[in-house]
Amino acid sequence: MEFLLENILNLIGFLVGLGIGIMSMIGFRNTGSPTLFRLTIAFFSISIGFFVIWAGYMAEDFVIKAGNIERWIQTLGIAIQTVGYFFIAFSHSIKSFFPKSSYFRSVGIFPLFLVSSVQIEHIFRSVSFILLAYGAIETMLSYFENRNKGAISVSIGLALLALGEFLGWYSFVFPESILYSVSMTIKIGGLIALFIPVSKVPLTKIKFDEGLE
């Protein structure tokens, strides 16, 4: 069950990321907008991240058959996705990502030593959670400004991805529980919510003009 859900999640993630990434790229090439460039990087990263994990599961299922996916493949995929989530948050211009006070900056280094034994995958998951939560809040705030209904769907999508990421990270405390399956189901819902408003953007009659920079 978990294996099937993992495959569905990664395949949907790959396709949704690719779809939104291609749309952002068409937008960037037509308008030269830096925002659309950042979204292109974000969604291509997310798509590649999901693809890496999906390919890992496929290789495990059909070639290696060791009963478990290689840990480093999962970590690599999650790390690439985190880069994508960073660019979504970055598009909302992170104003105070790092603490300004030198005291807090010095304290901030300690956790790196304290969690050195924890697998790096959990660090990426927790960073992803923060970035996704930030993106969800900023998108919801923008809805209150311009009342664009699509922003609600994107905000809910990012929030569900954040919740899924949190549960996925938390499930290492209870490895055999249903938490991981719930996390993946929530993330699938998040990806679908993310794609709904984007699928409504009409792309007819748009063509790339070579003369535009």
Place this chain on the structure above:
Amino acid sequence: MKIIGDILSTTRDDLQDEDGATVTYLIRKANISHSRISRILKTLVSQGLLEQVDSQGSNKYRISPTGREFLQAYYKFTNFADNFGLSI
């Protein structure tokens, strides 16, 4: 990017006469300084998005077919970016 959209939409939808819009009129619509709009207009003309027309001794600007295509794409992707709570 928004200023470019405003200038192009003014030269498409809100012309004073058939020859095009004057710099003064565009300054009023886009609400920016003369030196800044001059640089933007120069770029838009060099990119082929605007056409410069010499009308009774003064320069006027009107949108080109490429500019119309750009403006159409601009509106569509503004809507796309709005969904993410962003502006292009």
